[in-house]
Amino acid sequence: MTTPDHQSPASQPPASGTKDRVYRSPLALIGGVLLLLVIGWLGFDALFQGHGRTPWLALAALILIVPLVIAFTLRPAVFAGEDRLRVRNPFRVISLPWGAVASLRSGFSNEVVAKSGAKFQLWSIPVSLRARKKAEMRKARAAADAARGTDSTRRGFGGMRGAGAIGGMGSFSGAATAPSGPTRAEGDQVMDELRELLQSRGDTEPAQGEVTVRWAYEVIAPAVAGAVLLAILLALG
Structure with a gap:
């Protein structure tokens, strides 16, 4: 560091x-x-x-x-x-x-x-190497969370079309947030x-x-x- x-x-x-x-x-x-x-x-x-x-x-x-x-x-x-x-x-x-x-x-x-x-x-x-491994894990987790968030958004729009605005908005609450911490080792x-x-x-x-x-x-x-x-x-x- x-x-x-x-x-x-x-x-x-x-x-x-x-x-x-x-x-x-x-x-x-x-x-x-x-x-x-x-x-x-x-x-x-x-x-x-x-x-x-x-x-x-x-x-x-x-x-x-x-x-x-x-x-x-x-x-x-x-x-x-x-x-x-x-x-x-x-x-x-x-x-x-x-x-x-x-x-x-x-x-x-x-x-x-x-x-x-x-x-x-x-x-x-x-x-x-340990910091690099942690940063790569955070990067992979962020990518996975972003993918899950995209899927939740798509499901949310589907819900809005099929069940109205209230159901659609409710489906957004399941979107994951990105993990904290840098995705690159400090060095x-x-x-x-x-x-x-x-x-x-x-x-x-x-x-x-x-x-x-x-x-x-x-x-x-x-x-x-x-x-x-x-x-x-x-x-x-």
């Missing part, structure tokens, strides 16, 4: 100067905060209450684990602007002008495909919005350019340092 921090109708291109639409996974954010609380509690307890090498091992583990938890839970986000799509994944930030995007694909994961052939996964827009709805932005902005002049990829050294460096320190401490016994 994702939550857009800023939304406007996807069928209309954002006006100049508007904020990017930001898509994150609420479940990942909640899970990340809870993990950090547990890791912090255990780590600092070992750091300040431990004996011997325990504080050093706890410090190395914290330096290694905390950046990784942040990278995979709090960090991922997709920023959809009027000129480009910026994808912030755990270890990379990919900037794709709309003109350089070939397609947005949804399968077992959501991906953006550049015209160069490069593929980048959208970590903050996960695919939920698929987000991908539809991004596809509409691509279609509306892909050919504009400001949306042309090259794809750029930047490694997230602010995450990689401390994680590597923690791993090296932990390996040294374990090797020393």
Whole structure:
């Protein structure tokens, strides 16, 4: 599931100067905060209450684990602007002008495909097969209810012809109402919005350019340092 921090109708291109639409996974954010609380509690307890090498091992583990938890839970986000799509994944930030995007694909994961052939996964827009199944069930139920409503309407008109207006109106009370809830999974709805932005902005002049990829050294460096320190401490016994 994702939550857009800023939304406007996807069928209309954002006006100049508007904020990017930001898509994150609420479940990942909640899970990340809870993990950090547990890791912090255990780590600092070992750091300040431990004996011997325990504080050093706890410090190395914290330096290694905390950046990784942040990278995979709090960090991922997709920023959809009027000129480009910026994808912030755990270890990379990919900037794709709309003109350089070939397609947005949804399968077992959501991906953006550049015209160069490069593929980048959208970590903050996960695919939920369960949500897709529920949405398909709602869609099928809505179609069935609509069909039953049509049959009831036909029977109602037949009753009006044969038994008068009162009988005809009474027959409408059996018409089923459509089930509540979306008929598309939330992640698929987000991908539809991004596809509409691509279609509306892909050919504009400001949306042309090259794809750029930047490694997230602010995450990689401390994680590597923690791993090296932990390996040294374990090797020393």
